[in-house]
Amino acid sequence: MIRVLEPIANIFDIFHAFWENLRYERIFSIFLVLTFLLSMLVIEANRLGFLPHGLSHVVPTNVFYAVNIAFTLLLLQEVVLMILVLPQSFSKSVGKQFEILSLILLRSCFKELVNIHEPLLFPQDITPLLRILSDGAGAVAVFMLLAIFVRVGRVQMRSKGERLYSFVVTKKTISVLLLAIFAGMGIYNLTLGAMGQGMFSFFPMFYTVLIFCDILLVLVSQVYMPCYVAVFRNSSLALCTVFIRLALSAPPFYNAAIGVGSALFAVLIVIAHNILLSGRPTARD
Numbered sequence: 001m002i003r004v005l006e007p008i009a010n011i012f013d014i015f016h017a018f019w020e021n022l023r024y025e026r027i028f029s030i031f032l033v034l035t036f037l038l039s040m041l042v043i044e045a046n047r048l049g050f051l052p053h054g055l056s057h058v059v060p061t062n063v064f065y066a067v068n069i070a071f072t073l074l075l076l077q078e079v080v081l082m083i084l085v086l087p088q089s090f091s092k093s094v095g096k097q098f099e100i101l102s103l104i105l106l107r108s109c110f111k112e113l114v115n116i117h118e119p120l121l122f123p124q125d126i127t128p129l130l131r132i133l134s135d136g137a138g139a140v141a142v143f144m145l146l147a148i149f150v151r152v153g154r155v156q157m158r159s160k161g162e163r164l165y166s167f168v169v170t171k172k173t174i175s176v177l178l179l180a181i182f183a184g185m186g187i188y189n190l191t192l193g194a195m196g197q198g199m200f201s202f203f204p205m206f207y208t209v210l211i212f213c214d215i216l217l218v219l220v221s222q223v224y225m226p227c228y229v230a231v232f233r234n235s236s237l238a239l240c241t242v243f244i245r246l247a248l249s250a251p252p253f254y255n256a257a258i259g260v261g262s263a264l265f266a267v268l269i270v271i272a273h274n275i276l277l278s279g280r281p282t283a284r285d
Helices: 002-019 024-046 065-084 088-113 126-152 163-195 203-223 227-250 255-278
Strands: none
Touching: 002 065, 002 163, 024 065, 065 088, 065 163, 065 203, 088 126, 088 203, 088 227, 088 255, 126 255, 163 203, 203 227, 227 255
């Protein structure tokens, strides 16, 4: 069975080497900066009335939309990095999910700026200001809890070489399938936008896919690691993905609260896991 999956795992290795190449990272960073500057230029041109009539209805007039575009591209890159981390560690993958959540909350802060008048008007601007404070505080809280999660969530892996190799190959195969779904969803969403139809909320929809992916990983880990403590830990961390998905679809104020609660839940899980394993042979992540 593993021999059948090895060619797919090799595809993962090739893509992983390409994506984490320093030259590519520089190119993407430059592309991100140029996209941000070009977006601001086009939006400002539309605000001043320089764009033709056909484009003026499509391009926004608030320059803060350029921040949203840049953050969206940055989030897409983080999603790919999260998928590439899957074969290394389940906890690292969950940590990446919280990184993405914190960036989404920060992006929400910038998105709310388009609803604020210049200069500020009260009481009209109180609601968007409170939303910015809520999402910003939520992002900082998730960031702080993530630092604790990374520090206490390190689990050493002890397993026989052959079983460990089979487990990693299986997880690489799942990662390739997840990358294909990610690309397919992105292409389909862009197609909907090009056809003038309503585009779906990409990140909440992708987190729905992640829920099933995490459950699949828990079941796969049970094959190679039939240990109650490890299964409970991974299942609980998979539940964090459900909480993050709920946070992404929740209304303002509730989204930040659910996001912070999910990060706190993850920290408590790994602390309890470490306490339970104290004095026992270390379990494999």
